[in-house]
Amino acid sequence: MRFTKDHEWIELEGDVAVIGVTAYAAEQLGDVVFVETPEVGKQVKAGDNLAVVESVKAASDVYAPVSGEVVEANEALADAPETVNAAPEAAGWFAKLKLANPAELDQLMDRPAYEAYLQTL
């Protein structure tokens, strides 16, 4: 699993990557009440808006950690946005991307690096 400074995680499963927000992000957001997942087929570049997550505190954009095409969105979040709080780094995933450039993954942090980064916040 790789991480961004904006608290997205990404995990490669074959040539498809699963993307979500980290446990730290889920805790900071507070209770998530709405998730807008991307449409399948949407092309995104690294840093583009991928999804919107709305909590009782605020609405926040979720950025694509890498470039690619959305091949699946987690439709279950529409009825159960609380999954983002309950299992942010598992069942609370947002979308799956077919990677345009797998080398982009190397730019991201691994877990020890991300945890070290969290200590600086």
Next chain:
Amino acid sequence: MAMQNIGRPTQPRAADLENHASLTGGRGLLQDEPLIFELGGWDKTGVDLEPAEHDASDLGDLVRAEPIGLPGLSEPETLRHYVRLSQKNHAIDLALYPLGSCTMKHNPRLNEKAARLAGFADLHPLQPVSTAQGALALMDRLAHWLKTLTGMPAVALTPKAGAHGELCGLLAIKAAHDDAGQGHRRTVLTPTSAHGTNPATAAFVGYQVAEIAQTADGRIDLADLAAKLGPEVAAIMVTNPNTCGLFERDIVEIARLTHAAGAYFYADGANFNAVVGRVKPGDLGVDAMHINLHKTFSTPHGGGGPGAGPVVLSEALAPFAPVPWLVSGPQGFGLIEEPAGEAAQAFGRMCAFQGQMGMFVRAYAYMRSHGADGLRQVAEDAVLNANYVKARLQTAMTPAFPDGPCMHEALFDDSWLEGTGVTTLDLAKALIDEGFHPMTMYFPLVVHGAMLIEPTETEPKRELDRFCEAMLALAKAAKGNDRERLKGAPYLAPMRRLDETLAARKPRLTWRPGTTGVAPAPLAAE
């Protein structure tokens, strides 16, 4: 001696009222009140209307067969419904209302008297302008004051709120770019601390939004701004003082960089009350700025509105101002209603008719009763009061930007609550129990657990002290062993703490049917 011989006890009887409840659910003179639709009365009407003389209908089988579903209440029933609801509410007329960024200050009653003058209150927007010269003259004087106070050559009076003003300003900017062959400029820059309406307005107009970074001392990062300005940037939107309650010291340089890049400088005037009479935005290089009459110029808002957000425009943007244009000639005042002739470049219009006349009267009454010197003192006192609150509260709480004074609002973060388990939200709810409206919380987004306190200039020192003492007592409770006071708050409000998460996740939009007559079907399922 004549003597009243029916005695009655005059001393209250000591009683344990801890768990006392009334028999019918009322709380003394505060009545429990259902929704107006739950009051029902579907089969009756509160007014008698003569049967229509010609009751033959051309609608045929389109005539509604079902009841329309409006509650049928008499005048006293209707009045009581809303008065009972209002008793559960907080108002600036009850106590200090420190909602940061909102400028909840006193609405002088002189404004109300002026707005109720029949010549203003009974106007119809379609009556001939020759019969509304006094009203147009007032709008002209108001425009003169707004232009003088901002140092700007033109003003569009029609926008009906701050965000509507932002829309007006950006549409003028877009029209100017299109006119200059610069329609390819697709980006608007806003600081990370911007009011949410800024990026929302830019997106609504069709722009991409990019954020300008903030420095550690809460101001715009000039280097980041310079790096992001370019040939695709249409405008920047900046609030000064900003939402951290801080003056952007580099504002002139910000304007210079913006203009050098061919972009326009939109200023969000929500915080104009901090600088009115002391700073002219035109001198800072601003191209467009909305002025919330319902903030700086004391017209009511927060349910008592409506708002009004006139937009002042620079020389470059003035030709694109929306119609109607108020003009004066030998025949008196007139209105140019179409984008033609003199107003050929006007981008369109912001609303039907001429804007919020009632608010124009109130704002003008406020300006005239204060005078130029009084308005200057408004800004001084707004800043003084905020700094008094900051100075008293920083003995127990952590200011987000401790160095130097603030402007008209004091911003704290929640680092002083660390380890207590108490949150900004808990503190806000506990403030209700103490008789105050909560401060703005969790905004601006750049400050963790933000508490944004704007006392405004109309609060006397005694009320500021009462508020500070309540805050300090709550801070002590949060840091001590009295945390349930905050975590369970509010205890004394008409409703205890609501489950916001459940309400947002599973909103229930239905009501209990009325008790009399035939109830309409509920609006929507869950």
